Amino acid sequence: MAAAAGLALLAALLAAAGAERGRKVSMEYNPGWNSSSVNLLHVRAVGPEDSLHYVWSSIGAPSVLLVATQSPSSALRVNWTQLLSPNPAGAIWIEPPDSVVYSTAVVFTKLFEFSEAKPLGELFYPTYDLSEFSWDSLNHTLNHTALTAELRGVPATDPSGAFSNGSLAFRVTAYEGSGRAGPLPSLLHTADSSQLEFVLAGVAPRGNGSRFLLQLATVEPAGAARRLRALSSIDDEYTPSIFQVLSLLAEPRNGSSPLAFLQWKATAYGSPSPRREDGIRCRAGGLRQANGSLPVPAVLRAYFGDTLGSSCTVSALNVSFGGEEGQVYQEKRYLSWSVLLGFGEPPQDTFSPLVISITAVALGTPLAVLLLGSCLVLLAQRRRYSEYEPIN
Numbered sequence: 001m002a003a004a005a006g007l008a009l010l011a012a013l014l015a016a017a018g019a020e021r022g023r024k025v026s027m028e029y030n031p032g033w034n035s036s037s038v039n040l041l042h043v044r045a046v047g048p049e050d051s052l053h054y055v056w057s058s059i060g061a062p063s064v065l066l067v068a069t070q071s072p073s074s075a076l077r078v079n080w081t082q083l084l085s086p087n088p089a090g091a092i093w094i095e096p097p098d099s100v101v102y103s104t105a106v107v108f109t110k111l112f113e114f115s116e117a118k119p120l121g122e123l124f125y126p127t128y129d130l131s132e133f134s135w136d137s138l139n140h141t142l143n144h145t146a147l148t149a150e151l152r153g154v155p156a157t158d159p160s161g162a163f164s165n166g167s168l169a170f171r172v173t174a175y176e177g178s179g180r181a182g183p184l185p186s187l188l189h190t191a192d193s194s195q196l197e198f199v200l201a202g203v204a205p206r207g208n209g210s211r212f213l214l215q216l217a218t219v220e221p222a223g224a225a226r227r228l229r230a231l232s233s234i235d236d237e238y239t240p241s242i243f244q245v246l247s248l249l250a251e252p253r254n255g256s257s258p259l260a261f262l263q264w265k266a267t268a269y270g271s272p273s274p275r276r277e278d279g280i281r282c283r284a285g286g287l288r289q290a291n292g293s294l295p296v297p298a299v300l301r302a303y304f305g306d307t308l309g310s311s312c313t314v315s316a317l318n319v320s321f322g323g324e325e326g327q328v329y330q331e332k333r334y335l336s337w338s339v340l341l342g343f344g345e346p347p348q349d350t351f352s353p354l355v356i357s358i359t360a361v362a363l364g365t366p367l368a369v370l371l372l373g374s375c376l377v378l379l380a381q382r383r384r385y386s387e388y389e390p391i392n
Protein backbone atom coordinates (compact mmCIF):
# COMPACT_ATOMS: atom_id res chain seq x y z
CA MET A 1 0.00 0.00 0.00
CA ALA A 2 2.77 2.43 0.90
CA ALA A 3 5.38 1.21 -1.53
CA ALA A 4 7.96 3.81 -2.45
CA ALA A 5 6.87 3.77 -6.08
CA GLY A 6 3.30 4.43 -5.02
CA LEU A 7 4.34 7.40 -2.93
CA ALA A 8 6.31 8.94 -5.77
CA LEU A 9 3.27 8.38 -7.94
CA LEU A 10 1.12 10.30 -5.47
CA ALA A 11 3.22 13.42 -5.85
CA ALA A 12 3.01 13.12 -9.63
CA LEU A 13 -0.76 12.60 -9.58
CA LEU A 14 -1.37 15.55 -7.29
CA ALA A 15 0.83 17.80 -9.35
CA ALA A 16 -1.04 16.77 -12.49
CA ALA A 17 -4.60 16.74 -11.24
CA GLY A 18 -5.78 18.54 -8.17
CA ALA A 19 -4.12 21.87 -7.73
CA GLU A 20 -4.26 23.01 -11.34
CA ARG A 21 -7.55 21.79 -12.75
CA GLY A 22 -9.65 21.34 -9.64
CA ARG A 23 -11.83 18.46 -8.56
CA LYS A 24 -15.45 17.44 -8.51
CA VAL A 25 -16.48 16.98 -4.89
CA SER A 26 -19.45 15.01 -3.59
CA MET A 27 -20.56 14.26 -0.05
CA GLU A 28 -22.51 11.26 1.14
CA TYR A 29 -23.86 10.61 4.63
CA ASN A 30 -23.76 7.02 5.98
CA PRO A 31 -23.48 5.48 2.49
CA GLY A 32 -25.55 2.29 2.36
CA TRP A 33 -27.03 2.67 5.85
CA ASN A 34 -30.53 3.91 6.60
CA SER A 35 -29.98 5.20 10.09
CA SER A 36 -28.65 8.34 11.71
CA SER A 37 -27.61 6.68 14.97
CA VAL A 38 -23.95 7.04 13.93
CA ASN A 39 -22.12 9.56 11.75
CA LEU A 40 -19.99 8.70 8.77
CA LEU A 41 -19.47 11.29 6.06
CA HIS A 42 -17.79 10.29 2.84
CA VAL A 43 -16.26 13.16 0.86
CA ARG A 44 -15.06 12.15 -2.58
CA ALA A 45 -12.89 14.57 -4.58
CA VAL A 46 -12.43 13.38 -8.13
CA GLY A 47 -9.73 14.66 -10.45
CA PRO A 48 -9.03 13.73 -14.08
CA GLU A 49 -6.68 10.88 -13.19
CA ASP A 50 -7.21 10.19 -9.52
CA SER A 51 -9.60 10.58 -6.61
CA LEU A 52 -9.22 11.50 -2.96
CA HIS A 53 -11.46 10.10 -0.24
CA TYR A 54 -12.09 11.62 3.19
CA VAL A 55 -14.10 9.61 5.69
CA TRP A 56 -15.18 11.75 8.65
CA SER A 57 -16.76 9.89 11.50
CA SER A 58 -17.80 9.96 15.14
CA ILE A 59 -17.74 6.19 15.52
CA GLY A 60 -15.23 6.36 18.35
CA ALA A 61 -13.40 9.65 18.87
CA PRO A 62 -13.97 12.08 15.96
CA SER A 63 -11.62 11.14 13.15
CA VAL A 64 -10.93 11.43 9.47
CA LEU A 65 -9.48 8.81 7.20
CA LEU A 66 -7.72 10.15 4.09
CA VAL A 67 -7.14 7.90 1.10
CA ALA A 68 -5.51 8.86 -2.21
CA THR A 69 -6.17 6.61 -5.19
CA GLN A 70 -4.85 6.56 -8.75
CA SER A 71 -8.30 6.02 -10.24
CA PRO A 72 -11.01 8.64 -10.88
CA SER A 73 -13.65 5.95 -10.32
CA SER A 74 -12.41 4.40 -7.07
CA ALA A 75 -15.23 3.86 -4.57
CA LEU A 76 -15.61 3.54 -0.81
CA ARG A 77 -17.21 0.35 0.49
CA VAL A 78 -18.63 -0.12 3.98
CA ASN A 79 -19.91 -3.34 5.52
CA TRP A 80 -22.09 -1.75 8.19
CA THR A 81 -22.96 -4.95 10.07
CA GLN A 82 -19.28 -5.56 10.51
CA LEU A 83 -18.37 -1.91 11.18
CA LEU A 84 -20.80 -1.71 14.10
CA SER A 85 -19.77 -5.11 15.45
CA PRO A 86 -17.06 -5.69 18.08
CA ASN A 87 -14.68 -6.82 15.30
CA PRO A 88 -14.76 -4.06 12.70
CA ALA A 89 -11.43 -4.91 10.98
CA GLY A 90 -11.97 -5.09 7.24
CA ALA A 91 -15.38 -3.36 7.26
CA ILE A 92 -14.14 -0.33 5.26
CA TRP A 93 -12.20 -0.61 2.02
CA ILE A 94 -11.66 1.04 -1.34
CA GLU A 95 -12.68 -0.59 -4.62
CA PRO A 96 -10.54 -1.48 -6.55
CA PRO A 97 -8.06 -2.08 -3.69
CA ASP A 98 -5.00 -1.74 -5.91
CA SER A 99 -5.98 1.82 -6.84
CA VAL A 100 -4.98 2.95 -3.34
CA VAL A 101 -1.71 4.88 -3.36
CA TYR A 102 -1.61 6.21 0.18
CA SER A 103 -3.76 6.28 3.33
CA THR A 104 -3.48 8.21 6.57
CA ALA A 105 -5.77 9.29 9.42
CA VAL A 106 -6.24 11.95 12.08
CA VAL A 107 -8.10 11.45 15.37
CA PHE A 108 -9.20 14.11 17.85
CA THR A 109 -8.82 12.23 21.07
CA LYS A 110 -9.18 14.45 24.13
CA LEU A 111 -9.88 17.94 25.37
CA PHE A 112 -7.98 18.95 28.51
CA GLU A 113 -8.85 21.92 30.67
CA PHE A 114 -6.46 23.45 33.16
CA SER A 115 -5.80 26.62 35.08
CA GLU A 116 -2.73 28.14 36.65
CA ALA A 117 -2.81 27.34 40.35
CA LYS A 118 0.00 29.43 41.77
CA PRO A 119 2.32 28.36 43.24
CA LEU A 120 1.48 24.76 42.44
CA GLY A 121 1.69 25.02 38.65
CA GLU A 122 -1.13 23.76 36.47
CA LEU A 123 -4.31 22.33 37.85
CA PHE A 124 -6.06 19.93 35.47
CA TYR A 125 -9.80 19.33 35.59
CA PRO A 126 -11.28 15.95 34.62
CA THR A 127 -10.50 15.31 30.95
CA TYR A 128 -13.15 15.39 28.25
CA ASP A 129 -12.63 12.15 26.34
CA LEU A 130 -14.05 12.78 22.87
CA SER A 131 -14.71 9.06 22.36
CA GLU A 132 -17.28 9.36 25.16
CA PHE A 133 -19.27 12.18 23.62
CA SER A 134 -22.70 11.87 22.16
CA TRP A 135 -22.89 13.43 18.70
CA ASP A 136 -25.87 14.92 16.89
CA SER A 137 -26.74 13.57 13.49
CA LEU A 138 -24.53 15.29 10.97
CA ASN A 139 -27.08 14.66 8.21
CA HIS A 140 -29.13 17.84 8.68
CA THR A 141 -25.98 20.03 8.65
CA LEU A 142 -24.85 18.75 5.25
CA ASN A 143 -24.71 21.44 2.58
CA HIS A 144 -23.99 19.87 -0.79
CA THR A 145 -23.54 23.27 -2.46
CA ALA A 146 -21.21 24.91 0.04
CA LEU A 147 -19.60 21.49 0.66
CA THR A 148 -19.84 21.90 4.42
CA ALA A 149 -20.96 19.74 7.32
CA GLU A 150 -20.84 19.97 11.08
CA LEU A 151 -20.32 17.34 13.74
CA ARG A 152 -21.61 18.63 17.06
CA GLY A 153 -21.53 16.89 20.42
CA VAL A 154 -21.59 17.04 24.19
CA PRO A 155 -20.17 14.64 26.79
CA ALA A 156 -22.44 11.62 27.29
CA THR A 157 -22.18 12.29 31.01
CA ASP A 158 -21.50 15.82 32.21
CA PRO A 159 -21.38 15.84 36.03
CA SER A 160 -20.12 19.44 36.24
CA GLY A 161 -22.86 20.69 33.91
CA ALA A 162 -20.24 22.63 31.93
CA PHE A 163 -21.88 21.66 28.64
CA SER A 164 -25.44 22.41 29.73
CA ASN A 165 -25.33 25.55 27.62
CA GLY A 166 -22.66 24.66 25.15
CA SER A 167 -21.18 22.18 22.75
CA LEU A 168 -18.09 21.18 20.88
CA ALA A 169 -18.17 21.05 17.11
CA PHE A 170 -16.03 20.10 14.14
CA ARG A 171 -16.96 21.98 10.96
CA VAL A 172 -15.77 20.51 7.71
CA THR A 173 -15.39 22.39 4.42
CA ALA A 174 -14.33 20.61 1.24
CA TYR A 175 -12.90 22.39 -1.78
CA GLU A 176 -13.06 21.91 -5.53
CA GLY A 177 -10.28 24.39 -6.32
CA SER A 178 -7.68 26.70 -4.84
CA GLY A 179 -8.54 29.76 -2.82
CA ARG A 180 -8.47 31.44 0.55
CA ALA A 181 -11.11 31.16 3.28
CA GLY A 182 -12.95 34.43 3.97
CA PRO A 183 -13.07 34.50 7.79
CA LEU A 184 -9.84 34.76 9.79
CA PRO A 185 -7.37 33.12 9.86
CA SER A 186 -8.08 33.06 6.10
CA LEU A 187 -6.21 29.85 5.43
CA LEU A 188 -5.17 29.08 1.88
CA HIS A 189 -6.51 25.86 0.40
CA THR A 190 -6.26 23.74 -2.73
CA ALA A 191 -8.50 21.10 -4.29
CA ASP A 192 -6.33 18.54 -2.50
CA SER A 193 -7.37 19.74 0.94
CA SER A 194 -10.29 20.32 3.32
CA GLN A 195 -10.64 22.73 6.21
CA LEU A 196 -11.63 21.73 9.69
CA GLU A 197 -12.78 24.26 12.26
CA PHE A 198 -12.81 23.16 15.89
CA VAL A 199 -15.38 25.20 17.83
CA LEU A 200 -16.00 25.25 21.56
CA ALA A 201 -19.06 27.41 22.18
CA GLY A 202 -20.95 28.22 25.37
CA VAL A 203 -19.09 25.63 27.43
CA ALA A 204 -18.64 26.87 30.99
CA PRO A 205 -15.01 26.88 32.13
CA ARG A 206 -14.55 24.93 35.33
CA GLY A 207 -11.92 27.29 36.71
CA ASN A 208 -11.11 30.97 36.77
CA GLY A 209 -9.51 31.80 33.43
CA SER A 210 -8.95 28.15 32.63
CA ARG A 211 -7.43 27.14 29.31
CA PHE A 212 -8.05 24.31 26.90
CA LEU A 213 -5.75 21.88 25.22
CA LEU A 214 -6.79 19.64 22.33
CA GLN A 215 -4.98 16.36 21.82
CA LEU A 216 -4.93 14.89 18.35
CA ALA A 217 -3.29 11.81 16.92
CA THR A 218 -2.23 10.69 13.48
CA VAL A 219 -2.13 7.15 12.10
CA GLU A 220 0.62 6.66 9.55
CA PRO A 221 1.20 3.43 7.61
CA ALA A 222 4.67 1.87 7.34
CA GLY A 223 6.91 3.81 4.97
CA ALA A 224 5.89 7.25 6.17
CA ALA A 225 6.31 9.32 9.33
CA ARG A 226 4.92 12.54 10.76
CA ARG A 227 7.03 15.60 11.53
CA LEU A 228 6.05 18.95 13.04
CA ARG A 229 7.32 21.94 11.08
CA ALA A 230 7.10 25.56 12.21
CA LEU A 231 7.60 28.23 9.56
CA SER A 232 7.63 31.96 9.85
CA SER A 233 4.87 33.30 7.66
CA ILE A 234 5.91 35.97 5.23
CA ASP A 235 2.35 37.01 4.54
CA ASP A 236 1.03 39.25 7.22
CA GLU A 237 -1.85 40.90 5.43
CA TYR A 238 -4.55 38.37 6.27
CA THR A 239 -3.61 37.55 9.83
CA PRO A 240 -1.61 40.55 10.98
CA SER A 241 0.86 39.83 13.79
CA ILE A 242 0.56 36.07 13.35
CA PHE A 243 3.89 35.03 11.98
CA GLN A 244 3.94 31.33 12.59
CA VAL A 245 2.50 28.58 10.40
CA LEU A 246 2.63 25.08 11.82
CA SER A 247 2.43 21.94 9.73
CA LEU A 248 2.23 18.35 10.76
CA LEU A 249 3.70 16.70 7.69
CA ALA A 250 3.51 13.07 6.67
CA GLU A 251 6.70 12.29 4.79
CA PRO A 252 8.01 9.12 3.18
CA ARG A 253 10.82 7.65 5.23
CA ASN A 254 13.16 7.99 2.27
CA GLY A 255 12.51 11.71 2.55
CA SER A 256 11.00 13.18 -0.59
CA SER A 257 8.12 15.69 -0.66
CA PRO A 258 5.21 15.46 1.83
CA LEU A 259 2.37 12.97 1.30
CA ALA A 260 -0.16 14.66 3.55
CA PHE A 261 -0.41 17.48 6.04
CA LEU A 262 -2.30 19.32 8.72
CA GLN A 263 -1.56 23.03 8.65
CA TRP A 264 -2.64 25.90 10.86
CA LYS A 265 -1.63 29.38 11.95
CA ALA A 266 -0.58 29.92 15.54
CA THR A 267 -3.88 31.52 16.47
CA ALA A 268 -7.43 30.66 17.46
CA TYR A 269 -10.26 33.16 17.82
CA GLY A 270 -12.68 34.07 20.60
CA SER A 271 -15.56 35.08 18.37
CA PRO A 272 -17.90 33.55 15.76
CA SER A 273 -17.06 36.49 13.46
CA PRO A 274 -13.38 36.76 14.22
CA ARG A 275 -11.51 40.03 14.10
CA ARG A 276 -7.84 40.54 14.68
CA GLU A 277 -8.35 41.55 18.32
CA ASP A 278 -10.20 38.28 19.05
CA GLY A 279 -7.01 36.29 18.55
CA ILE A 280 -6.13 33.62 21.11
CA ARG A 281 -2.58 32.37 21.07
CA CYS A 282 -2.25 28.78 19.99
CA ARG A 283 0.79 26.63 20.77
CA ALA A 284 1.78 23.13 19.78
CA GLY A 285 3.48 20.70 22.15
CA GLY A 286 5.93 18.07 20.97
CA LEU A 287 4.92 15.23 18.68
CA ARG A 288 4.95 11.96 20.63
CA GLN A 289 4.92 8.33 19.64
CA ALA A 290 1.66 6.93 21.00
CA ASN A 291 1.34 3.33 19.73
CA GLY A 292 -0.67 1.33 22.23
CA SER A 293 -1.33 4.27 24.55
CA LEU A 294 -4.24 5.76 22.59
CA PRO A 295 -7.39 3.88 21.66
CA VAL A 296 -7.92 3.93 17.89
CA PRO A 297 -11.53 4.47 16.76
CA ALA A 298 -13.42 1.49 15.32
CA VAL A 299 -13.78 3.26 12.00
CA LEU A 300 -9.99 3.33 11.58
CA ARG A 301 -9.53 -0.26 12.76
CA ALA A 302 -12.17 -1.09 10.14
CA TYR A 303 -9.92 0.31 7.42
CA PHE A 304 -6.36 -0.34 8.64
CA GLY A 305 -7.16 -3.71 10.22
CA ASP A 306 -6.38 -5.32 13.55
CA THR A 307 -2.65 -5.08 12.98
CA LEU A 308 -2.85 -1.28 12.98
CA GLY A 309 -0.98 -1.14 16.30
CA SER A 310 2.07 -2.87 14.82
CA SER A 311 1.86 -1.91 11.14
CA CYS A 312 1.15 1.80 11.62
CA THR A 313 2.74 4.59 13.62
CA VAL A 314 0.40 6.47 15.94
CA SER A 315 1.71 9.91 16.95
CA ALA A 316 0.03 12.40 19.27
CA LEU A 317 0.23 16.15 19.58
CA ASN A 318 -1.24 18.70 21.98
CA VAL A 319 -2.44 22.07 20.78
CA SER A 320 -3.12 24.57 23.56
CA PHE A 321 -5.21 27.71 23.38
CA GLY A 322 -4.66 30.87 25.36
CA GLY A 323 -1.74 32.06 27.35
CA GLU A 324 -1.24 35.42 28.94
CA GLU A 325 -4.66 36.24 27.48
CA GLY A 326 -6.18 33.19 29.22
CA GLN A 327 -9.19 35.28 30.18
CA VAL A 328 -10.48 35.55 26.61
CA TYR A 329 -12.40 32.29 26.75
CA GLN A 330 -13.73 33.13 30.21
CA GLU A 331 -15.29 36.30 28.80
CA LYS A 332 -16.36 35.18 25.34
CA ARG A 333 -17.14 31.50 25.92
CA TYR A 334 -16.13 30.93 22.35
CA LEU A 335 -13.08 29.33 20.84
CA SER A 336 -12.52 28.58 17.18
CA TRP A 337 -9.41 26.98 15.70
CA SER A 338 -9.03 26.28 11.99
CA VAL A 339 -6.78 23.72 10.41
CA LEU A 340 -6.33 22.65 6.82
CA LEU A 341 -5.74 19.00 6.06
CA GLY A 342 -4.96 17.39 2.78
CA PHE A 343 -2.58 15.59 0.47
CA GLY A 344 0.82 16.57 -0.88
CA GLU A 345 2.65 19.78 -0.11
CA PRO A 346 0.64 22.27 2.01
CA PRO A 347 -0.15 25.61 0.34
CA GLN A 348 2.20 28.41 1.28
CA ASP A 349 1.72 32.16 1.34
CA THR A 350 3.74 34.33 -0.98
CA PHE A 351 4.53 37.98 -0.40
CA SER A 352 1.34 39.93 -0.91
CA PRO A 353 1.43 43.22 -2.85
CA LEU A 354 0.56 45.13 0.33
CA VAL A 355 3.46 43.65 2.25
CA ILE A 356 5.79 44.35 -0.68
CA SER A 357 4.77 47.99 -0.91
CA ILE A 358 5.05 48.52 2.85
CA THR A 359 8.48 46.90 2.77
CA ALA A 360 9.47 49.05 -0.19
CA VAL A 361 8.67 52.21 1.74
CA ALA A 362 10.34 50.96 4.89
CA LEU A 363 13.53 49.68 3.31
CA GLY A 364 14.09 52.19 0.58
CA THR A 365 14.19 51.46 -3.10
CA PRO A 366 17.40 49.42 -3.72
CA LEU A 367 16.48 46.76 -1.16
CA ALA A 368 12.90 46.79 -2.33
CA VAL A 369 14.01 46.09 -5.89
CA LEU A 370 16.02 43.15 -4.61
CA LEU A 371 13.06 41.92 -2.60
CA LEU A 372 10.72 42.40 -5.52
CA GLY A 373 13.08 40.31 -7.64
CA SER A 374 12.94 37.43 -5.19
CA CYS A 375 9.16 37.83 -4.99
CA LEU A 376 8.83 37.45 -8.71
CA VAL A 377 10.84 34.25 -8.53
CA LEU A 378 8.62 33.06 -5.68
CA LEU A 379 5.49 34.04 -7.54
CA ALA A 380 6.67 32.23 -10.63
CA GLN A 381 7.27 29.10 -8.54
CA ARG A 382 3.92 29.42 -6.89
CA ARG A 383 1.92 30.38 -9.92
CA ARG A 384 -0.73 27.84 -9.13
CA TYR A 385 -1.77 29.90 -6.11
CA SER A 386 -1.61 33.21 -7.91
CA GLU A 387 -5.32 33.48 -8.61
CA TYR A 388 -6.05 34.58 -5.10
CA GLU A 389 -3.47 37.27 -4.85
CA PRO A 390 -5.42 40.42 -3.97
CA ILE A 391 -6.22 42.56 -6.99
CA ASN A 392 -5.03 45.91 -5.62
Ligand SMILES: *[C@@H]1O[C@H](CO)[C@@H](O)[C@H](O)[C@H]1NC(C)=O
Nearest residue numbers: 078079080081082083085091
Ligand atom coordinates in the same frame (compact mmCIF):
# COMPACT_ATOMS: atom_id res chain seq x y z
C1 LIG B 1 -20.38 -8.15 6.18
O1 LIG B 1 -19.72 -8.66 7.29
C2 LIG B 1 -20.39 -9.76 7.89
C3 LIG B 1 -19.65 -10.06 9.18
O2 LIG B 1 -18.27 -10.19 8.96
C4 LIG B 1 -20.41 -10.91 6.91
O3 LIG B 1 -21.09 -12.00 7.48
C5 LIG B 1 -21.14 -10.43 5.65
O4 LIG B 1 -21.10 -11.45 4.66
C6 LIG B 1 -20.51 -9.19 5.09
N1 LIG B 1 -21.34 -8.67 4.03
C7 LIG B 1 -20.85 -8.39 2.83
C8 LIG B 1 -21.84 -7.86 1.83
O5 LIG B 1 -19.68 -8.54 2.55
Ligand SMILES: *[C@@H]1O[C@H](CO)[C@@H](O)[C@H](O)[C@H]1NC(C)=O
Nearest residue numbers: 161162164165166202203204
Ligand atom coordinates in the same frame (compact mmCIF):
# COMPACT_ATOMS: atom_id res chain seq x y z
C1 LIG C 1 -26.99 29.90 29.16
O1 LIG C 1 -27.10 30.84 28.10
C2 LIG C 1 -28.02 31.87 28.35
C3 LIG C 1 -28.16 32.72 27.10
O2 LIG C 1 -26.94 32.93 26.50
C4 LIG C 1 -27.56 32.67 29.58
O3 LIG C 1 -28.48 33.69 29.84
C5 LIG C 1 -27.43 31.74 30.77
O4 LIG C 1 -26.90 32.44 31.87
C6 LIG C 1 -26.53 30.58 30.44
N1 LIG C 1 -26.55 29.62 31.54
C7 LIG C 1 -25.44 29.03 32.02
C8 LIG C 1 -25.64 28.03 33.11
O5 LIG C 1 -24.32 29.30 31.62
Ligand SMILES: *[C@@H]1O[C@H](CO)[C@@H](O)[C@H](O)[C@H]1NC(C)=O
Nearest residue numbers: 115206207208209210327330
Ligand atom coordinates in the same frame (compact mmCIF):
# COMPACT_ATOMS: atom_id res chain seq x y z
C1 LIG D 1 -11.68 34.96 39.46
O1 LIG D 1 -11.19 36.07 38.73
C2 LIG D 1 -11.78 37.28 39.07
C3 LIG D 1 -11.27 38.35 38.11
O2 LIG D 1 -9.92 38.17 37.83
C4 LIG D 1 -11.47 37.60 40.52
O3 LIG D 1 -12.11 38.81 40.89
C5 LIG D 1 -12.02 36.46 41.39
O4 LIG D 1 -11.68 36.68 42.75
C6 LIG D 1 -11.45 35.13 40.95
N1 LIG D 1 -12.10 34.06 41.69
C7 LIG D 1 -11.44 33.06 42.22
C8 LIG D 1 -12.27 32.03 42.93
O5 LIG D 1 -10.22 32.94 42.11
Ligand SMILES: *[C@@H]1O[C@H](CO)[C@@H](O)[C@H](O)[C@H]1NC(C)=O
Nearest residue numbers: 112215285286288316317318
Ligand atom coordinates in the same frame (compact mmCIF):
# COMPACT_ATOMS: atom_id res chain seq x y z
C1 LIG E 1 -1.22 16.42 26.32
O1 LIG E 1 -1.39 17.03 27.58
C2 LIG E 1 -1.90 16.16 28.57
C3 LIG E 1 -2.11 16.97 29.81
O2 LIG E 1 -0.92 17.62 30.21
C4 LIG E 1 -0.95 14.99 28.79
O3 LIG E 1 -1.50 14.10 29.72
C5 LIG E 1 -0.74 14.28 27.45
O4 LIG E 1 0.23 13.25 27.60
C6 LIG E 1 -0.26 15.26 26.42
N1 LIG E 1 -0.16 14.59 25.14
C7 LIG E 1 0.87 14.79 24.30
C8 LIG E 1 0.81 14.06 23.02
O5 LIG E 1 1.80 15.53 24.57
